[in-house]
Amino acid sequence: MALKEYTILIDEISPFVDLDIPPLYASFYHDLRTIELEDCSLVPFSLRLCHAEYLKYSSNPWDCIPRINKLESNVRKTIEFLKNKNEMESSIDDWNKRLVTVELMKARTLYFLKQTRLSFETYNYLLSNIKEDNLKKEILQMLTRLAIVVGDEKTMEKYIKELNPQSGATQYYLHKCLRAIFNGNYSYAQEQLQNISRTNDTDPTVINNLAVSLLYNGNPSESIEIIKKYKEIPTEVMFANIHTLFELISTNSEEEKQFLFSKWVDKLPDGYNIQEMKLLQPK
Numbered sequence: 001m002a003l004k005e006y007t008i009l010i011d012e013i014s015p016f017v018d019l020d021i022p023p024l025y026a027s028f029y030h031d032l033r034t035i036e037l038e039d040c041s042l043v044p045f046s047l048r049l050c051h052a053e054y055l056k057y058s059s060n061p062w063d064c065i066p067r068i069n070k071l072e073s074n075v076r077k078t079i080e081f082l083k084n085k086n087e088m089e090s091s092i093d094d095w096n097k098r099l100v101t102v103e104l105m106k107a108r109t110l111y112f113l114k115q116t117r118l119s120f121e122t123y124n125y126l127l128s129n130i131k132e133d134n135l136k137k138e139i140l141q142m143l144t145r146l147a148i149v150v151g152d153e154k155t156m157e158k159y160i161k162e163l164n165p166q167s168g169a170t171q172y173y174l175h176k177c178l179r180a181i182f183n184g185n186y187s188y189a190q191e192q193l194q195n196i197s198r199t200n201d202t203d204p205t206v207i208n209n210l211a212v213s214l215l216y217n218g219n220p221s222e223s224i225e226i227i228k229k230y231k232e233i234p235t236e237v238m239f240a241n242i243h244t245l246f247e248l249i250s251t252n253s254e255e256e257k258q259f260l261f262s263k264w265v266d267k268l269p270d271g272y273n274i275q276e277m278k279l280l281q282p283k
Contacts (some may be wrong), residue, residue: 006054006057009050009054009057010054010057010058013050013051013054016051019041019043019047019048019051020041024041024042024043025039025040025041025042026040026041026042027039027040045098048071049071049101049102049105051067052064052067052068052070052071052102052105053067053068053105053109055067056109056112056113061112061113062113064109065109065110065113068102068105068106068109069106071102072099072102072103072106075095075098075099075102076099078095079092079095079096079099082095100126100130100135103122103125103126104126106122107119107122107123107126107142110122111146116146116149116150117150119146120143120146120147120150123139123142123143123146124143126139127139127140127143137163140159140162140163141163143155143159144156144159144160144163147159148178148182153179153182156178156182157179160178174192174196174205174206176188176192177189177192177193177196177209180192186213186216186217187217189209189213190210190213190214190217193206193209193210193213194210196210197210197226201229201230201231202231202232204230204232204234204235204238207226207227207230207238208227208234208235208238208241210226211223211224211226211227211238211241211245212241214226215245220245220248220249221249223245224242224245224246224249224256227241227242227245228260233264233267234264242257242260243257
């Protein structure tokens with residue numbers, strides 16, 4: 001699924017309509033028939049996740065919702081069963097994490113199906129029930145995007161404040177920039193981003209959005225120069241924008257991309273996937 005080979009995925013998983021048939025349990029096989037494995041499924045949880053979600057890429061994308069709901073229900077039943085059996089907290093915690101994974105998949109799928117309100121409600125439910133700070137931040141970021149999509153400016157501001165309770169000058173201007181974009185005022189957004197870049201020229205979010213704003217405001221050459229002056233290793237999104245900008249406006253795009261490749265390649269860590277730079281494209 002991560003490779004986006006959806007056709008292959010559908011072909012491989014479609015034969016498995018039900019993952020709880022007898023041949024997919026250990027007790028079905030003589031060599032595996034033990035008390036410990038009596039109720040043990042041979043299906044890994046990762047496959048159950050794919051089995052529930054993959055239908056959204058099929059010709060009947062809504063068919064995935066009943067499967068996701070069933071998986072969510074089964075995970076909840078498992079957690080309840082473990083609690084009633086007074087199993088170890090570590091086992092219960094593992095299943096609670098699986099439940100969060102299923103609920104995130106549900107919210108993501110609802111958004112994919114353009115059910116923005118239901119997706120919004122699911123993310124909000126998750127936000128109020130999880131404790132992990134990094135995951136909370138990711139959900140807040142998604143809720144901010146959803147608020148922009150549905151046109152709810154007050155809710156957008158609420159989540160931005162939750163994301164940055166001690167916002168400094170950078171966050172102040174980023175907030176103003178978001179509001180400007182929200183209202184379609186790209187010139188003002190560019191102005192706010194330029195204010196930030198004068199004192200913070202190492203934040204990839206600032207530089208990338210400034211480059212995009214310059215492009216939309218009819219200054220593609222300045223957009224390229226902003227990125228070329230960036231001293232750190234650009235993010236993958238920035239690399240993609242560089243590639244697109246050069247293809248759009250530069251007559252010697254290959255030479256320019258070769259120059260930037262040479263500038264950054266020595267700074268890359270061991271194991272970095274060079275293809276992510278998107279500067280040297282295969283012929």
